[in-house]
Amino acid sequence: MRRTSSDERSFAAAARQLLGPDSLVEGAAATEIYGTDWRGVYVREPLAVARPRSTQEVATLVRLCASHGVGVVPQGGNTGLCGGAVPASDRSEVVISLARLNKVRNIDALGGTITVEAGCVLQRVQEAAAEQGRLFPLRLGAEGSCQIGGCIATNAGGMNALRYGTARQLVLGLEVVLPDGRIWNGLRSLHKDNTGYDLKQLMIGSEGTLGIITAATLRLFPIPQRRSHCLAALASIEDALALLARLQAAFDAQVMSFELMDGEGLRAAERILPQMRRVLPLSHPWYVLVEVATASVQLDLDDMLAMEMADASVDGIIADGVLATTISQARDLWFWREAIVEAERRNGPSLKHDISAALTAIPALVRELKKVVPAISQGTRPVAFGHLGDGNIHFNVWLSKDCTGSQAAKISEQVYAIVGQLHGSVSAEHGIGQHKVDLLRQVKSPIELELMARVKSAIDPSGLMNPGKVLRREAGARGRMAG
């Protein structure tokens, strides 16, 4: 399968001629920076790495790839967790980095829209909106390095999805370079537009397999003027759901975040992270971090939240609770949420499962999952946390030293089996990439896989857009050079 070097040379020469030499990355950097995913699990040598400066240059490159029959891997900040932004095979795919398409093209503060290029770092989009007194609400751990194009291509979720939805709900229009190199200008600023199939919704979350998002028009919101935070200790996830229902009845859309933390994970985190302050006793089974926010300066949110928590305490829904009364206290509460992630990283290898289910199925789901892990490998630590308000749990298993590879595989297998029994999702927000392609084939109905494959063939008949991601690479749809 080793391709001839003349093929590589001819592609690189043509790309160099079209874009100039400074738009190509070659040598070791190509693999180290652009061929390696964030977790370091996937390391591939790209056929070439191109760094176009404009949508036109992206289109030119895609046409060149199409004419050479080579696969195209769109790459943003390369912070994805499923290997979706790096090649799936060696020396046969061109990585197109969107990093240089990083302009804010337009911002309409009154109309509540911003148009940005795909390579804008998420934090830059947030800042550009804030400079005009508006909020762009997508908020992720990786916001300092992930790019907005990748956020949209993977339908990113994060901390504020409960209030504002995932990326899918925040996009009004897209500009996309199609697999044949034509540019679809679907940039619109319309909140309502029922003129045929909603093609942008098809592109959102398709992980670069249907085209390359080069720019987007996004929704902006009023900036909340007041925020309140509290941390509650609870006896069960059932109680956490009861608390959520009460808070949503009282605060409605003003509930921004409702994050679950596993007592087991927090106790381990405290041992690993000395800077973690004990804002509540650590003996409880579960904790939730609540953030409420409002645009109304008239509201005494702290007071309202304190009253709700007091009522919940009287009614036995929460076992303990603390309200942040200063910004630094709020930071301490968020530190607990982040501590679980950081402690897991420092602890060593872990299995990550980004799952979701109907809210009311979550208690049974977590109960079953917690049972299955020690039965397979004693000493492993199952830790459930995440965006409970969205029904999205990160069920991560901290592996013990003597957990074998086959035991680890068995744990994941059983986790996903239980998720399936409870009609949940095996990828709530991280996507499929190359990591979960086989898993997807196991859990999706044949009808749905077939519909996806038909859509893929309709939009990308040569199969050159991000090959081997989401859907299995089909024989005969690989392009000439890889054939």
Place this chain on the structure above:
Amino acid sequence: MRRTSSDERSFAAAARQLLGPDSLVEGAAATEIYGTDWRGVYVREPLAVARPRSTQEVATLVRLCASHGVGVVPQGGNTGLCGGAVPASDRSEVVISLARLNKVRNIDALGGTITVEAGCVLQRVQEAAAEQGRLFPLRLGAEGSCQIGGCIATNAGGMNALRYGTARQLVLGLEVVLPDGRIWNGLRSLHKDNTGYDLKQLMIGSEGTLGIITAATLRLFPIPQRRSHCLAALASIEDALALLARLQAAFDAQVMSFELMDGEGLRAAERILPQMRRVLPLSHPWYVLVEVATASVQLDLDDMLAMEMADASVDGIIADGVLATTISQARDLWFWREAIVEAERRNGPSLKHDISAALTAIPALVRELKKVVPAISQGTRPVAFGHLGDGNIHFNVWLSKDCTGSQAAKISEQVYAIVGQLHGSVSAEHGIGQHKVDLLRQVKSPIELELMARVKSAIDPSGLMNPGKVLRREAGARGRMAG
């Protein structure tokens, strides 16, 4: 083109045998009830009308249609304004009414989901949610007769889209009978699910051209505990947008409706509808109806809204305003909004344009539109109203007696030309149906039309699902009997 009666007989006989005789409607009722659209513009004789009782029966019927090569027209409450739910040609298409699939299958109040069959009348869905202390927020003029399947197939909008989004944002899962008669069970209760292409988003708004929605899982919300309403008189739409920005800054997601009314339309309505109470002087150019609502009983919404309106008055943004302090006063304010529609209906023939644009483009859009109409036909009355908060204007032209057909056509032509110049949409919420198929071809880019056609061919290669709707009926894709 008159088909042979033996073809008709053989189809009807097979359908009768499969479903029983009481599931077929024949004779005059077929055309009068099922072949005639709500506006009475499209009157077609269906090949047959079938009223299946279950998803399985829908699937059986669709397979039968596929094997006979006849087109399938899904029909809900038949309240659409673009002829999407009635046949596009005589005696060649089978209408499948979803009316008997009207069960609420499941409601999960705590989890915030309801699963209903397509034939449930929207109001019934609202009531079923309310019985469990939850809100299903879709709210339309036709809610007493439109069915939820049609609402989803057309991505219905309505009065509360500003707060809760259109139907698209309210759907978590779908059950769909595909063009070959297989059933895709995509009923899920997941708020986050990034496992491949979002096929439900493709189905939503596709107006029955990709399959028949037979059931849906929908999102429920807390019921607002307090509502406040006010009506403001304004000098310009610019001022209305400034008011909207202030209200959203103060109330954020608690702004439920922000409805524009044309002073010209209200003055005419007062002459036509004697029961209309003059809650404000009628001399102003523009009026907006504001509804804010909150789940928080602690909030004094009336007081907050009164303060905001007082500030807006001091700053010269509103010319006059009235706050409803009783439920009957609130009803009087909403009557103004509804009066424009009712007066138009009683006045006689009109041209309806359901358009949208970026919020900040609306003032220029309406200004240009208002100029163009009298220049073509003196005595016609252009009336702009609708969901300004969503950038969605109903620009309707009340025709004078001496306006000719070609003048009317010219008005619509110019309206859509101006919408195009301002990058707006020619169908914000009503869809395309058969009414705007030619218009869609004029306003959409060839790339976008091509992508839509590819998706259509991928999912419905025989072109039998709601033929002649949204996309132009392609030669060779009409099926055997019509050939």
